[in-house]
Each structure stands twice: as structure tokens, then as C-alpha cells.
Amino acid sequence: MIRVLLVDDQRLVRAGLRMLCEAAPDVLVVGEAEDGRRAVDLAGELRPDVILMDLRMPLVDGITATGRILAAHPATRVVALTTFDDDDHLYPALAAGACGFLVKDAAPAELLDGIRRAAEGDDPFSTSVLRRLVGRAVRARNGEEERRPAPPADLTRREREVLSLLGAGLSNGEIAERLHLGVTTVKTHVSSLMTKTGATNRVRLAVLAARAGVTPPR
Template sequence: MVLADDETMIRAGVRAILATDPGIEVVAEAGDGREAVGLTLLHRPDVVLLDIRMPRLDGLGAAEELRRVAPDAALVVLTTFSEDAYIERALGCGVSGFLLKSGDPRELLAGVRAVAEGAAFLSPAVARRVIDTLGGPRLTRAADARTRLTGLTGREREVVALVGAGLSNQEIAERLHVVEATVKAHVSAVLGRLGLRNRVRLAILAYEAGLVPDA
């Protein structure tokens, strides 16, 4: 993966956490968004971890460019509670994961692993903030979310809940004792039926509907 943050100490801390997982390799570090794009094109990593606030090109600008030039790379943003205004833009950039800089290191590892496997990941604290930025009273949105899910089968609701929990298709298949192709078919069908663009939007809906335990 490529790690991008303009603060050297933050990068060192994040890299130290990632180094505890033998399945994660940081192949390059960037100090700004423009450098992150270049290193991604050079190394073609599975995951790019982007700080939002960086010089020359911020993390969301880098995400927008990476979505065009390196569409196979999964994008994760590191955010703080003061950056709620960027969340809607991040969703439009095709970001697959939202992680909190001050969050639990285990969430960082889980989030990177999840997006590398094609899943969406929102740390629970960030999920609450994402939902709160989307407009409308939270109780009303919860009721609307539950209504939208009423047409799904019981198995589809199970899949939606597990997508919201950040599980990959393979992990969902193992949990439900089905083949991965079946999970992919369920996810595609649900996205189409609900008119959602990606798994992140589906994960947010799962949170709003109360299918994912709040932290």
C-alpha cells in the first residue's frame, strides 16, 4: 500500500501499526497528494491511505485523480471530527474506507484489510459522523432506511448487515456458509434494487437502519 500524510510523525506511527500485520506492506510513503498519485502509478498498490489535509493536492483531490488514473486501487481516508464538511465529497470520490486518526489501531488494520479485499469500512465513530452530515433528523433517516430495506429477503438483510460491519465478500460467504459468488450476486442485486452506487453507501444505510451495532 501507499501511505500519504504530510506529517512525518503521523506517517511513522501509522506505518508502525501497519507493520504489526504481516499481510500489509507499505511500499511507499508520500508527503502530499500529488506525490501520492505518482507513487500509486509507480507501485500500483492494492490500497492507498490518504490524509485529507495535505499540501499541493489534498487527500480528496488525490482520491478524485486516483479514481481516474488508478481505478483498481482501494482508497481509504484518515479523517478527524473537524473535517465533517469533506465527508460528502469523499463519498463522491469513490473512497472505500473512513478511519479516524485518533481511533483504535485495530480499526486501522481491520479497515486496510477490508478495503484490500473489496469491502467498505467505516469505523463506528466515523460512521456516526457520516450519517450526521447527510442531512435530516437522525430518527427520520433511521425510519427511512428501515423502510427501504423492507423489500429485501432475510438473507439479503444479513448480507447488508455484514457489508456494514466491513466484511469482504469472502468473509460474508464464510459467515453465511455459502459460496462467494452467491454473496456477490446478493450485493449486486441489493445495490441495484436500492439505487446505491457502491458498498460504502450500502454500509451507511446499514448503520442508519440499525443493522450494525453502534460503538
């Protein structure tokens, strides 16, 4: 059973998320918080596996709360809930340790899949959010060509392929299917990429791929 903490300052949003989670047999909502300060307290008391974290809240915002929670409980998986106009908060949330981003109006199946992926150690993100992150990375690359990053020289051919597909927004399962590999093998490549690049999660790897111009194999 995946233990989930819901954090959002809007009661209606929390109620909708709770209904969605309670309809899934493998997800248990262990608590709700209306602001980041309460979220920090409940994370310590309830020890959830996954936290769905709104970013813009009173008292303590979601970015600050994410940093505090992960400093005390690094095994907790925090998935940021974003809106279409929340771009300014994406990189700070990533820096604070959020493992993924899901838009609030995502389809129920996508939200539940995101919770499950986070609990399994994957880094879920809505395609629209990834495209915005990658788009900003590409614009930064085009505007600062002299500072364009390069992937480590010691990446294997397969690691470069996996990196390029991460940049295209594919999940581990989709990458495995595209490259005719096992999911466990893909996870091993992703782990190796994180070690070699210093990226802390797959979203950072996707941004690196975009900024470095690493494109999927044809």
C-alpha cells in the same frame, strides 16, 4: 502481501503508520507521499493495492487526489484517514471514490484490519465515522421527510436484513454471524444491493439504510 501507499502531510503520522504496517507480516509499505500531487504520481509508479489517504493536505488535497488516482487506476483501494472534526470532508471523499474511512487515532488492530478488508474488496470504516455519516443522513431525513428515499421495491427479505445491518455498521463477517449465513453469501447480497440501489460501496448503502429508516431485525 498487501502493498500500501501512505499519504499524509505530517511526517510523524506517516512514521507511525509505517511502524504499524511493518509490524504486520502481510503488509508492505511501498511508498510515502506528503501531499496529494505526490500521491497521484506514486500511485502510478508503485501501483499499491491500498492507499491510506489523509484528506486535508497542501497543493492537492486528499479528495482531489483520490478522484485522480481512481480515474487512472480504478482497481486501487483508497481508504480515507479522518479526524474527529473532519465531517465536512466525508461525503466529498465518498463521492470521489474512497472505499472506507478510518480515524487516525484508531487502535492499531482496527487500522490493520481496515487495510486487509480494503485489499479484499470490502469497505472498511471506523464505527465512529459511520455513526456521524448515518447521523447526518438521519437529520437530513428528518428535515426533508418529503424527499425521504425508499429502498427498491424488489429487495428480498434477506437483502433488506443485510441492508439494515450495514446501516448499523456491521462488517460482512458480523452480518454473516447475525443472520447465520456464510460470508460469501453476505458478499453476494451486498453486491446485489449495490446493483439494485446504484450505491457504489457499503458506506453509501449504510447511508441509504439510515435515510430510508431501514432498521435491523429484532
